[in-house]
Amino acid sequence: MAFLSTSEAFTTRSQHACFGGVQGFYMHDSSAIGLPMRFSVYQPPQAAHGSVPVVFFLAGLTCTDETFMVKAGAQRIAAELGLMLVACDTSPRDIELPGDRDYWDFGVGAGFYLDATEQPWAKHYRMGSYVLELRELVLKHFSAQAEHVGIMGHSMGGHGALTIGLKNPALFQSVSAFAPIAAPSDCPWGEKAFSHYLGDDRSSWRAYDATALVEDGQRTTALLVDQGLDDQFLINQLHPARFEAACLAAGQPLTLRRQSGYDHGYYFISSFIADHLHHHAQLLR
């Protein structure tokens, strides 16, 4: 492997040759979180010869920095397109807070890509700032192009990708999502997370709600969203039609594809990951 990554900024957990590139798993001390955090990077073969565009993936509830790299089948296409892929964890893990392991949809594995303001979460549950910190780290220590950065995600991570993308169009030039929690202020997952992390004042939730952000004037590049129609969470949790209506009313370009027969899991993601990576490669070119 010609371009193993080592740096004082992070420690290497493991690196593996993969489609001519390198799949790596790393750990670093995060200043945003105040704890060690794990992340993973796929470097395509082209990164051995110069810097390449990079796409961040934010995973969903119960996932880790490894889930996407193991299950989505993204590396073969990323190697063809010359895209670097980065995945972060879904919450802090190196601390125990009261109640942080009582539910699979709140606390550990469920950081919701926001900066908590309520106790006991406010000190470490700062995944919104963390994504931007990891972006900086990757741009500094890997062969990635600062002006060609995309963001995508699944479910809770789709919510993260849409909200972070909408709020930071200068930092992320391409955005897409699989089955995003598209109106979290109005679904059980979002209401549980936001009331605990952000408090009861719903006006503070709008900064972390993709539909509300579009209603409030945030804009980004043309969006691609895929949604499986046999998704077990579609009716109660995801609300893509509300996001679609907000984008239509606001003139925010969105391609929302309703995929017949697909559920919420990684077989859905692996079926359409090529389309998403092509979407990013086209916008980042």
Ligand SMILES: N[C@@H](CCC(=O)N[C@@H](CS)C(=O)NCC(=O)O)C(=O)O
């Ligand atoms: N643990 C939950 C499911 C959680 C879940 O579906 N998580 C999604 C993200 S929201 C996921 O991608 N899980 C990991 C996987 O499918 O490998 C359950 O038992 O119903």
